[in-house]
Amino acid sequence: MVPPSLLTEMRGAAMSLTAAASGLVVFLLSVSVVPGQNDWGVACTSTEICAVKGSTVEINCTYTYPSTWDDGENTVEKTFWFTKQKGGERIDLTTVSEYAGRVEDLCENNICTLRIRNLTESDSAEYWFRIITTRDTYWGPPVTLSVTDLQVEMSRSGSSALLQCLSSCPPGHTSYIWFKNRQEVKEDTSSYADFSYDSADNYSCALKGYEDFPSPSVYRPKPPSAEIEEGSSVTLTCSNDENPTANYTWYKEDGSSYLPPLNEKPRLIFSSIQSSDSGQYYCTAENLLGSTRSESIFIDVKYGPKLPSVSVSPSAEIKEGSSVTLTCSSDANPAANYIWYKENQTVFQGAEGSYHFTSISSEDRGIYYCKSENQYGGIKSSSLSVDVQYAPKLPSVSVRPSAEIEEGSSVTLTCSSDANPAANYTWYKEDEDSPKASGQIFNITDFRAEHSGSYSCGALNKLGHSNSTFHLSVGTGSSTMIVIIMTTLGVLMLIPVCLLSLWIRKKKALSSTTEAREPEEIEV
Secondary structure: OOOHHHHHHHHHHHHOOOHHHHHHHHHHHHOOOOOOOOOOEEEEOOOEEEEEOOOOEEEEEEEEOOOEEOOEEOOEEEEEEEOOEEOOEEOOHHHOHHHOOOEEEEEEOOEEEEEEOOOOHHHOEEEEEEEEEOOOEEEOOOEEEEEEOOEEEEEEEOOEEEEEEEOOOOOOOOOEEEEEOOEEEEEEEOOEEEEEOOOOOEEEEEEOOOOOOOOOOEEOOOOOEEEEEOOOOEEEEOOOOOOOOOEEEEEEOOOOOOOOOOEOOOEEEEOOOOHHHOEEEEEEEEEOOEEEEOOOEEEEEEEOOOOOEEEEEOOOOEEOOOOEEEEEEOOOEOOOEEEEEEOOEEEEEEOOOEEEEOOOOHHHOEEEEEEEEEOOEEEEOOOEEEOEEEOOOOOEEEEEOOOOEOOOOOEEEEEEOOOEOOOEEEEEEOOOOOOOEEOOEEEEOOOOHHHOEEEEEEEEEOOEEEEEEEEEOEOOOHHHHHHHHHHHHHHHHHHHHHHHHHHHHHHHHHHHHHHHOOOOOOOO
């Protein structure tokens, strides 16, 4: 039997053959491996992925391996992803400095996902998944990741424009989405788009699946223009050297073949010009000898931002660690700058109205709103609530009374954990299979010695669980303390009695010695 590590090396050698064997290489790449129950195998959702710079990508693969190999039990010791070798060793991506803080390796039930955040163009590479078992090693076919920075190229043809979304993605491996004035207008298209639009429009493109990372917008070059503030009075005058006298007519271009006249006078007067009056205007002069048309002039009406619209993507439940984008858009001329606030604290400011969380956390939840402003004014949006759901944090447990627990007393345990949605609580005692209680509060009304031991509080919601363990025991009660105090007092009272007794005995001894030494009187 050929070891899987040798098969992998053979596959790599076949893929590096010269063009003379290209037919064989194509055959090898086109074969899909369907691993059996006792086979080695790695199958990935996609082997060609194109993603946008700054976004997050996930590479998903499943693996199988035989439970016995070389007449012995075969178990998995380690799985990891790699892109290159160092000194003949394949390096785990989670230990590579270029990926520090950006890469996650998530494996469960033989399904492994490589997640890379904040992609850079240098992340473009072939990614391999490797299995190390107690008997051998195996790695599957590569997954090719291309990271691109999108740009739009425009070429004009009359009133139409041909746009191309430039990317480094291999042809045919992705579809494109086109935006007009930041609103989606075409999807599932090729990298080319043909539009007929006026000079007030701007266009951008995005890869399907990466709509939150569009290219910079492009604008059609505008004709000579007059910048006018909204609400001001404006007069356009048409004159020509003619004989006999001509009749004048004013038109506004709108892209249609038939243009209804605005008026048939030499002057076109706006008493209070509005943003909707922006556009290209021209006039015609006509008499008995013929007609002529003026050059177009572009009226660019400047105005402050209108009420911004705000949205959050995804609009469904937001889970901690996911990618979230807040979008603020406002009609304004010139284009508005945007400021995002969280509860009156500035969190983002820039020309683009999108505020992006690559990995949102529970601390990011709250009330947000944006403000759009230019030199003609500013306006705030309505509020947007961002609710981040997350698994319970480590629970904290409080005990009442907090002093020593007397036998027979009542004890109240309270468990609390930061969680969203709110956690459900269960109480356990060590060496007991069944839970003691459920709910945030656990009462023991008559605490006895048998209640002593280790307890745990478990907090659970649909996103996960967390436990805290603590110990309860019977402390010194008041009756015991009274015995100790009385005993101590008795000992203290005996001390002076003992001292007095010793003093009396010593005095008697001294008296006896003195009497023995008195001289005797002798008569001679």
